[in-house]
Amino acid sequence: MPLPAALRLLLTALAIVTGVAGAVFPAAAGILRASLSDDLTTIDPFAFPGLVSSGVLRQVYEGFTAVDAAGNAVPALATRWETPDGGRTWRFALRPDVRFHSGRPFTAADILWTWEHHLTRTPQPGYSAFYLRGIEGAAALQQGTAASLSGVAIPDPHTLVVRLAEPDALFPLYPFLFVDRGMEDEFGPAWHERASGGTGPFRLTSWRRGESVRLEAHADYWGGAPAVEAVSLAVLPDTNTLLARYDAGELDVAPLPDNAVRTVVRQPRYDGQIAAFPRAQVRYLALNQDLYPPFRDRRVREAFRYALDRVATVNGLHAGRALLTNGFVSPGLGGYHPDAVPLTPTDPNRAKALLAESGHAGGRGLPPLQIAGGPNVREEATYFAAQLTAVLGIPVGVRIQERAAFVAAINEGREALFINGWTADFPDPMDQLATQWHSASPTNRVRWHNPDFDRLMERARGLADPDARNALYRDAEALLREQAVAVPLPVPQFVALVRPGVTGVVIRPDGTTDYHSARLP
């Protein structure tokens, strides 16, 4: 696979020596050229994909529902889903006339096969295994004490009934990837390296590790064939390389890393080529009460919130392409509308007064702190640290760590003050509220525990009616706000450079770039 690259380099050298100009690879008709911020980790829909892999695989494989550009759940392979008993049993009406990339029809049997395979495959558990454990009989199948998944029934090829051990209102929203059950018989266990086994708008036709991915249009896609023949995705983790390739006309779409947005959007040469999309993410300055006892006093936590000028960072750091709210859920996620609460203003005097009330006037008696974060928040952390020091009188430094080290530190609860974020995996506020703040969540990195909040989450999981659920989510958000558990920070939009004349490229709120409606000039 990489041999052509090696030969190209050698030929290039020979071309230079012999005075022939090196070729720039021109655009081919009908092929959209875009980039990925990192290499894929796998193209096996059963393995655990990293974020970038997951974004690509969602062009190729689909689940019951998808996410639209506004963050709502919309029908994908299921046209309807209903529950007669508050989320314990789910009956899915599947879309008829859907064809896999192989040409085989998609039926309920493919879903059952996908799930059973997911639970029994070795050696690694796949990503969806996490969402399947609620199905009756999943544990027995996984442990080998049952031969099939007893909680699934197939009354007819286009109807699937799932019984769960506990009510779960979110089951239809989970990011499943349904696979053509004929693939393994036809191509063997490593089928995904030889063929594409989904129903999505694109077939995955090649992956050159570390170099590129190629997607080709699925002409029989149920939502209509894509307008482009293919999408070629170059793996370009380095921002300078990405911009150089875009400037050279080698890319039609270049999604930008967050920390490059500010400099790029201010360059006049990119006028009219910048597209921004909302991101289903929450970001906050986390205050770990276990590690830093003064944070147990709400007045200290509130003082931190009043001390920071977060509005300044929207323009200063994100060039205006960020959303600052006073909440802990992305507005619009799964149709959620937060209470209209005005933003907490920056009020240094109030911050100082609150600190004095807590017995720490001028920061007296407060141990030094450091704002921890990954490399992408260096400027933000530096700015906030300077503000906290100036307003509150607490010595606040900055500890920027390489991403792996930072993730390890916050997972182990070793940071008292840090910048954290969470992008929703599926379109429901539960994924931003419970993952971050429920006592039992492994990703509750702030270590905040509140039984009332936990109960709200558990009740919401059993409410199939989205409106009723959202009411509980609003209560939960109000509780987080009232308790000042953390300081909400601006959420940058997804920003991409798009060549003039290229239309229809959408970055969905979950970060998946959707090329289905993309058109070339």
Place this chain on the structure above:
Amino acid sequence: MTARRLGRYGLSWRLAWRLAWRLARRLPGLLLLAGAAMLASFLASHALPGDPVLLMVDGRAADPEMIRRLREDAGLDQPMAVQFLSYTLALLRGDLGQSLRYGGVPVTALLGEALPVTLGLMAGAAVLALPLGLLLGLAAADVRRAWPGTALTIGSVMALSVPPLALATWLMLAGSGTAPWAVAALALPAVAMIARLTRTQVMEVLGRDFIRTAQAKGLGRTAVLLRHALPNALVPLAAAAGSVAGTILTTTAAVETVFALPGVGRLTIQAVLARDHTVAGATVLVFVLMQIAISLTAELLIGLADPRLRDNGLHDNGLRDDGKPS
């Protein structure tokens, strides 16, 4: 004539034997060096904070049970000593293990994909650097004018002083990230090294008596340079081939990263960042083996190029730092 040619063949055989014997004598030490380098990089990768499984599932809802199983499958739940031992035993069996980041893909498969890219890049750089370096070096060895030598000195100091990553970035931006510029970025420091060395050697040779004899016979400047000065300068150049190739090799990681080329250098950096321990260890081994191959080849070249060595056997200490035979 015939006798002399036979004698020459005899010499070649003797030299080949000497080289083979020398290699056999050094092989255990080289293997030990390679193994030590690999294990050191494996340990260094483990010593860094950060967990490959947590990195893999970063930003995703992952339940602790799944994390536990992923870790178990990768053997990360074992004590460090056990992991170290099983890794070493696997190495001795010739098993480089599997990549965790790429979900169990054999490391050999990753190396098989990345190695041709790096070798292609290095070969391209060598093809470009050798003639260009020799040409510039010869041009700058002009004793009648000072400016070519000065220009070469300034240029080569710049090419060799700028950190490879910065140089590669600069050339990448200048050339819009296209492949020719990647080769140029890798070749440039090598060109500077070869040119400087050529100039020094040629100027040294030009001061010798036999050159004056050649000039007295009425040979033109170009003929003197090409027929007499250059062949005599080639021996020390061959001796320096190791360090030139070494420079090219160590620059590949920067060039591959900046130009987004999927070679061994970039694979190493990605593996370290993802704490993909097995891949990090194996890629370091590849670099060590390549470096060893380069120095052995350089010794072979010296042996072939230097008649004194052909007669007296190879010097035991290999190369001296100044690139001259000891």
